[in-house]
Amino acid sequence: MSRWLRAMVIVLLAASCGGGGSGKAPRNLDNACSILEQRSGYIRAFRAAERKYGVPVHVQMATIYQESKFVSDARTPLRYRLGVIPVGRQSSAFGYSQALDGTWKEYLAATGNRGARRDNIRDATDFMGWYMKGTRDQLGIPLSDARRQYLAYHEGRSGYRRGTYNSKSWLLRVSAEVGDRSLRYRDQLSRCRAARR
Numbered sequence: 001m002s003r004w005l006r007a008m009v010i011v012l013l014a015a016s017c018g019g020g021g022s023g024k025a026p027r028n029l030d031n032a033c034s035i036l037e038q039r040s041g042y043i044r045a046f047r048a049a050e051r052k053y054g055v056p057v058h059v060q061m062a063t064i065y066q067e068s069k070f071v072s073d074a075r076t077p078l079r080y081r082l083g084v085i086p087v088g089r090q091s092s093a094f095g096y097s098q099a100l101d102g103t104w105k106e107y108l109a110a111t112g113n114r115g116a117r118r119d120n121i122r123d124a125t126d127f128m129g130w131y132m133k134g135t136r137d138q139l140g141i142p143l144s145d146a147r148r149q150y151l152a153y154h155e156g157r158s159g160y161r162r163g164t165y166n167s168k169s170w171l172l173r174v175s176a177e178v179g180d181r182s183l184r185y186r187d188q189l190s191r192c193r194a195a196r197r
Contacts, residue, residue, distance in 0.1 A: 033188050059182050135160075
């Protein structure tokens with residue numbers, strides 16, 4: 001076997017072991033139990049953030065659904081000039097939690113978690129727990145209030161304080177959907193085996 005062919009076989013084998021489409025979302029995102037059955041590592045990540053920061057699993061899941069649909073390498077859409085020339089993304093948001101570059105740097109500095117990656121579910125849920133706990137501490141929003149936590153998550157804490165969301169009817173609708181999904185996930189999780197791992 002030639003060196004080139006051998007190298008190509010090794011590359012293909014390595015690529016096939018890359019985690020089963022890590023960038024792809026689980027199927028049936030309306031069912032929390034189905035999500036956890038397909039991604040067994042998720043529940044450990046959610047539980048770790050819940051223990052550390054107090055953010056309920058169903059609130060984390062509803063927020064991640066809204067932010068990235070559980071796609072590990074999700075990014076905001078590209079912006080175009082003249083309708084065809086790409087000029088960058090709408091924001092620096094990336095990963096499961098769609099954390100912005102600046103907020104992610106704050107998280108890394110505050111936690112000392114220097115090796116954390118936004119496309120890693122455990123790091124993303126830890127970030128989310130850290131951010132939501134800070135929101136509770138600074139704004140008094142309960143960790144179980146997915147709707148208001150989402151508004152502060154999306155607008156930033158200072159934006160939430162100023163009430164910037166009040167002029168965004170679409171965001172008020174989306175935050176209500178996050179709240180509803182959180183309750184639906186909570187009810188589903190209470191009945192499924194995957195949540196008790």
